[in-house]
Structures are given as C-alpha cells and as structure tokens.
Amino acid sequence: MVPLIDTHIHLDALELAGTGVALLPQAQQNGIGKFIVPGVRSSGWHGLLALTRQQPEIFAAPGLHPAYAEQWSAKVAQQLQEFSRQPKVVAIGEIGLDGAAGPPLEQQETALRGQLQLALEAGLPVLLHGRKATGRLLDILRELEIGQQLGGVWHGFSGSLPVAEQLVLLGFHIGVGPILLRKNARKLPQAVIELPAEALLLETDLPDMAETPETLVAVAQKVAELRGWSLAEVARITTENAYRLFKKMN
Numbered sequence: 001m002v003p004l005i006d007t008h009i010h011l012d013a014l015e016l017a018g019t020g021v022a023l024l025p026q027a028q029q030n031g032i033g034k035f036i037v038p039g040v041r042s043s044g045w046h047g048l049l050a051l052t053r054q055q056p057e058i059f060a061a062p063g064l065h066p067a068y069a070e071q072w073s074a075k076v077a078q079q080l081q082e083f084s085r086q087p088k089v090v091a092i093g094e095i096g097l098d099g100a101a102g103p104p105l106e107q108q109e110t111a112l113r114g115q116l117q118l119a120l121e122a123g124l125p126v127l128l129h130g131r132k133a134t135g136r137l138l139d140i141l142r143e144l145e146i147g148q149q150l151g152g153v154w155h156g157f158s159g160s161l162p163v164a165e166q167l168v169l170l171g172f173h174i175g176v177g178p179i180l181l182r183k184n185a186r187k188l189p190q191a192v193i194e195l196p197a198e199a200l201l202l203e204t205d206l207p208d209m210a211e212t213p214e215t216l217v218a219v220a221q222k223v224a225e226l227r228g229w230s231l232a233e234v235a236r237i238t239t240e241n242a243y244r245l246f247k248k249m250n
C-alpha cells in the first residue's frame, strides 16, 4: 500500500507539550508516510520550521489561524513571506474565518486577505479553516480566484454536499477527517460518496479531533467502505491528490 498522507495534523500543538514527534514511529508502522503541520500562531512558526528540519516526513503550512487574527501586522507578514520560501513549506495555513471564535470577522478578514495575497505571491496552496462564516469565506475565495490560481483544501469539512460541490468547482479539495467516524454523521458521508475522487484528502486534525495519528487509517477505511474501494485504492488516490496539490512535497 502507498503510504497515506495526513494533510492536517498539529504535531506541534501546545497541548502535546513537545510529545508530538514521539507519535510518528507508530503512525509510520501503520502506513502513514507524511504529515503536513499547519501554523496557528506566529510565535509557533519557528518551532514548526525546526520540526520540518528534524523530521524528513514532516512538512509545514505556516499561517495565522483566524482565532489569532489579531496578531497580523506588517512584521508578521514579512516573517510569513520569508517562511514561504523555505523548501519544506508546502502551503499557507491554516487561514480563514471563524464566526464562533477569535476577534471580530472584519479583523479576521484583514488577516485572511493579507495571507491570501502572500500565498498568491509565493504560488502556494492554502489550508482553509471555515466555521460559521462559510458564505463570506467563499465570496473572498471567489473574488481573488484562489481556487483557480493556487488551489487548496477546506480542512475538517462538515458541510453539505452542495457546499462541497461549490468548493470543488472553485478548485478546492475537501479535507476528510474524523467527523466521518461519528455514528450520527450524515452530510459528510454523502459528500464522500458523491464527490469526484480527485477532490478527496485525508486528515486527523490531531489533537482536537483525534488522539492518535492512526485515526487516519480509520478515516481511510471508512472512505473505502463508502466508495466501495479497497484501502490500498484510498491510499493511492488520496496520496496522489496530495502530491498534485502540494507540489513542493514532491
């Protein structure tokens, strides 16, 4: 089986207190080959880059999470621009709008637009975080033609099939995570069944959504069951999708 790629895993999360890397050997034994670690706060970017230098299988997507949008400044923008040129920085993320956390949406939008501009300059895809502000986020992505120019992934997707289809039409991938494993999940399984195979990516969003990286294998198994694929096919398809999107990972 081709190794799986976890496209959204916070191995550097403060909750893990530096133990994230210790989770890797077991994850690799379970068939997970590469990990994309998104940024959250600007203070974490240096540590994130250090992690990619220590671990060949880890790649970075530095960015300001909408909950930390108040950190956005000219200095932070310059720092992000410098980081974007690093060889193991494969995307900008996680960026977006969160109507349930963080500063007012106007302030989040300023940080989002600034980071989208940097992503355009760097030619890097984006990891998107959208919660309770989907319409507004979609409008901005459409306006700046981010999907057509850069592509990206809507991480931790939990919306309806029509929203997923809009995202795919705009040029985005759908990040399928542990929400798929919930017994009462309805919308996400439907989207996983109906969407084009080329749109699907896998993620754990550890530690928020998963305790161990191996949860990715359970998500992949569920995708296999829903699509009528083998686990090996899920691995081949989603890993190809990841390499196509995150070109610097090749």
Ligand SMILES: [Zn+2]
Binding pocket: 008, 010, 038, 094, 205
């Ligand atoms: Zn995240």
